Amino acid sequence: GESVGLHLPTLSVQEGDNSIINCAYSNSASDYFIWYKQESGKGPQFIIDIRSNMDKRQGQRVTVLLNKTVKHLSLQIAATQPGDSAVYFCAENKGNKLVFGAGTILRVKS
């Protein structure tokens, strides 16, 4: 069946280092992906998105890479800060719904 999933449930990084969060998807026809950040006690917040006609998209301190050959996308956070500690979800926009992966916990060590 269709799914969007993550390789690592928890990622611990040192403050100032770069973080890479990975996500795999199974439907090769998928064409729009979004990364969300969820802080404790809050709903998911949009970080960055990418369409299948792109391989890379950059935002402020974040970059999303899409590898359609292996159906994999990643979120890179540069110079990770304590405020980046949260659960990160990749999601696929499937028209009338978002299909979420299970999430990755990012812990930033000071």
Add this chain to the structure above:
Amino acid sequence: EAQVTQNPRYLITVTGKKLTVTCSQNMNHEYMSWYRQDPGLGLRQIYYSMNVEVTDKGDVPEGYKVSRKEKRNFPLILESPSPNQTSLYFCASSPLGLAGSTTYFGPGTRLTVT
């Protein structure tokens, strides 16, 4: 300020006692949706609405009802809650098309059914 509000934020109830979780958005969005979040499963869609009086089932609709009488409100109704509906619930809204950058989520409602 653009926002999605949910009430209550926390609720503990007993099996079979009907409850409603309200959701309201102030952005004049056509699309609204309910998700539940369970550990290790991410968020799963319960119901969605494309506009007033237009609702449809998501992936896990059993045991839930919704209504969309007004554009801004999209309540989630549990007619006879059961313990397996203990979860964290999120309401979301967006313009039609569900573009990621314009999808807003509410703060969540943590429901416990005993």
